[in-house]
Each structure stands twice: as C-alpha cells, then as structure tokens.
Amino acid sequence: MPTSNLTQIQYTQLDTTTWCVTAQVSESISHLVTGILWNKSLWLSSCNTSCKDIIKLNSLNWYYQVATAAPRHLVPALARKQRQQQRQGVRQLLQELLKKLEIDDTLDESSFPYRLINSQYYVCFSHTGASSSKQTTESNQTNFTHLHSKIAVVISRQRPAGIDIETHNIAWHVVKRFYSKSELAILQELSTDQRERTAKLLWQIKESFIKVKQYTLAQGLGMDYSHLIPSLIGNNREINASSVLNDSEDTDYQSVYRIATLQSQQTVIVF
Incomplete structure (x- = not known):
C-alpha cells in the first residue's frame, strides 16, 4: 500500500x-x-x-x-x-x-x-x-x-472516544443554525475573538460526542452544552464534563466524560 x-x-x-x-x-x-x-x-x-x-x-x-x-x-x-x-x-x-x-x-x-x-x-x-x-x-x-x-x-482501552481536529472557525450563520438557544445567548455576549474561539470548541465537542454516541449529525450538533462555555472561556486545557449526555444523577464511570482541548494541535478529544 x-x-x-x-x-x-x-x-x-x-x-x-x-x-x-x-x-x-x-x-x-x-x-x-x-x-x-x-x-x-x-x-x-x-x-x-x-x-x-x-x-x-x-x-x-x-x-x-x-x-x-x-x-x-x-x-x-x-x-x-x-x-x-x-x-x-x-x-x-x-x-x-x-x-x-x-x-x-x-x-x-x-x-x-x-x-x-x-x-x-x-x-x-x-x-x-x-x-x-x-x-x-x-x-x-x-x-x-x-x-x-x-x-x-x-x-481508548475502556470505551469509545471521540476526536475532532479543525483549522478554521465556524461561520456564525452555521452556529445560529445548529446551536441551542442557551448556547447562542451566551455566545452573543462575548467579544468577537472569544465568540469565535468558543463556538469552534463547542463545534468540536459536538462532533466528538457524535462519534462517541453515534448520533446523527443534526441530533449531535443540536445538543446543548451551554454549561461548558464558562470552562471554555476560562481557557482550561481539560474540562470535567460530568453527565453531559445523561439526564440521570448517576455519576459512575460510564456517565462521566472528560474533554481535552489541545490548543496547539487544534484538537478536541472526548474520552
């Protein structure tokens, strides 16, 4: 080959x-x-x-x-x-x-x-x-x-992990089409630079979770991750996303995901 x-x-x-x-x-x-x-x-x-x-x-x-x-x-x-x-x-x-x-x-x-x-x-x-x-x-x-x-x-040895690498920002008209009302409300209050950076990271998180849970594209992009935005704005390398995909209060291993944002590599991993 x-x-x-x-x-x-x-x-x-x-x-x-x-x-x-x-x-x-x-x-x-x-x-x-x-x-x-x-x-x-x-x-x-x-x-x-x-x-x-x-x-x-x-x-x-x-x-x-x-x-x-x-x-x-x-x-x-x-x-x-x-x-x-x-x-x-x-x-x-x-x-x-x-x-x-x-x-x-x-x-x-x-x-x-x-x-x-x-x-x-x-x-x-x-x-x-x-x-x-x-x-x-x-x-x-x-x-x-x-x-x-x-x-x-x-x-990943234990369970499915998702990864997304992006080199370009997500166009605002695309953000408005797919993101939740809660996400948009927070993003609109940010400066242009913060909004573009955060919208891109949210997109990468959504794409990664789509791969983890095998969601359809529309279903995955429509997920509300507004509770993660403060951590993304804070520029943390890793965010603890407890029960992101579950409505239950169960916080066992299978319902807790971590999100690594590798800024220099323009990559986000959900694992």
Missing part, C-alpha cells in the same frame, strides 16, 4: 487508557494533474491551445504549467484525491501510534465504533475538510501545488 507524507507528528497521552496523535498529511498533485490533462481534449478545452503549439512546448515548461495550473473543472477530482489521502493518512497515523505504544494489532472497520481486532481498543479518526495550497487567477484556473490535511487519531 502506498504511504502518505506525514509531518508535524505529535503524540499525547490523555490518561492511562487513552492516547492520541495528530499530524499533517500532504501530497504534491503535479502527477495527478499531469495524468488528467494529458488527455488532449481536456488540455485543449482548458487552455485553448493547438496541437502544434503543444508540440512546441519545452518539456520543463510543460511540467511547470501542469503542476501549478489546474482548471476549475478538475477541482472535484482533486477533492476526491484529498479524501483518499485523508483516509490513507489516518490509518497510517494509527500504525505510527501503535508502533509508538508497542502494540501489534489490526484495525477492524466492519462496524462503528472502530476497534482493534486483538486488544479491542476503540479507535476514532478525524481530519480537516478539503484544503490546498492554492491561488485563484484571473483566468478560469486555480493554482495548486500541494494538498494538505490535518489528521488525528485517538485510541
């Missing part, structure tokens, strides 16, 4: 049964665009260049132009490529974490939540949305050089 280019790998032990790792996965897309644009009809339609002119192109200039200029109609193909990159990257990152912990095991992807076959550890993945090094030109082209994604993995 081909390997991804993983950089900026950071390992974190959250407690005696839970570990996570984050990294960046990137790939040059020149070979992908070259393969797509080699088709003469695509090349002619995107660049309006004659066959005679193509033959005259110096080979060095050809590869430079292909590597840096991708017509916009190729963007969906690049997005598919990035999704494949992310899928491969998180699984490779899991192997890096298992190697670090000296665990010899294999991922079972037959059902959610994912688990390791032998040890039965729980596994959860996260990655950022589609992004790239790009620059839009006045022509109908977008300049690309590399596809980049931030990726994250958490494994």
Whole structure:
C-alpha cells in the first residue's frame, strides 16, 4: 500500500487508557494533474491551445504549467484525491501510534465504533475538510501545488472516544443554525475573538460526542452544552464534563466524560 507524507507528528497521552496523535498529511498533485490533462481534449478545452503549439512546448515548461495550473473543472477530482489521502493518512497515523505504544494489532472497520481486532481498543479518526495550497487567477484556473490535511487519531482501552481536529472557525450563520438557544445567548455576549474561539470548541465537542454516541449529525450538533462555555472561556486545557449526555444523577464511570482541548494541535478529544 502506498504511504502518505506525514509531518508535524505529535503524540499525547490523555490518561492511562487513552492516547492520541495528530499530524499533517500532504501530497504534491503535479502527477495527478499531469495524468488528467494529458488527455488532449481536456488540455485543449482548458487552455485553448493547438496541437502544434503543444508540440512546441519545452518539456520543463510543460511540467511547470501542469503542476501549478489546474482548471476549475478538475477541482472535484482533486477533492476526491484529498479524501483518499485523508483516509490513507489516518490509518497510517494509527500504525505510527501503535508502533509508538508497542502494540501489534489490526484495525477492524466492519462496524462503528472502530476497534482493534486483538486488544479491542476503540479507535476514532478525524481530519480537516478539503484544503490546498492554492491561488485563484484571473483566468478560469486555480493554482495548486500541494494538498494538505490535518489528521488525528485517538485510541481508548475502556470505551469509545471521540476526536475532532479543525483549522478554521465556524461561520456564525452555521452556529445560529445548529446551536441551542442557551448556547447562542451566551455566545452573543462575548467579544468577537472569544465568540469565535468558543463556538469552534463547542463545534468540536459536538462532533466528538457524535462519534462517541453515534448520533446523527443534526441530533449531535443540536445538543446543548451551554454549561461548558464558562470552562471554555476560562481557557482550561481539560474540562470535567460530568453527565453531559445523561439526564440521570448517576455519576459512575460510564456517565462521566472528560474533554481535552489541545490548543496547539487544534484538537478536541472526548474520552
């Protein structure tokens, strides 16, 4: 299986049964665009260049132009490529974490939540949305050089854990659509910087709990975590979220979750 280019790998032990790792996965897309644009009809339609002119192109200039200029109609193909990159990257990152912990095991992807076959550890993945090094030109082209994604993995011995890595703030119109009235009331009283930071952390908490409890997206994003906002504003690294998902007063192990906010890694873990 081909390997991804993983950089900026950071390992974190959250407690005696839970570990996570984050990294960046990137790939040059020149070979992908070259393969797509080699088709003469695509090349002619995107660049309006004659066959005679193509033959005259110096080979060095050809590869430079292909590597840096991708017509916009190729963007969906690049997005598919990035999704494949992310899928491969998180699984490779899991192997890096298992190697670090000296665990010899294999991922079972037959059902959610994912688990390791032998040890039965729980596994959860996260990655950022589609992004790239790009620059839009006045022509109908977008300049690309590399596809980049931030990726994250958490494994937990005792029970499912959730993880979410985000590099961008959550748009306010999205916040207003999904967040509870209680959350919105508190967020609207904050300064712009505090509101953006806190709304993003709340989003990551919601996403992580969705993965823990296998909620639907709408159900999970609509959960009310307004009681966590004071702790998020206080910039605590870890928040004790007792009975966040339960109406009962039972505070046994299964109803108490901790939330780690790894600021430098732009990552939130529920475990």
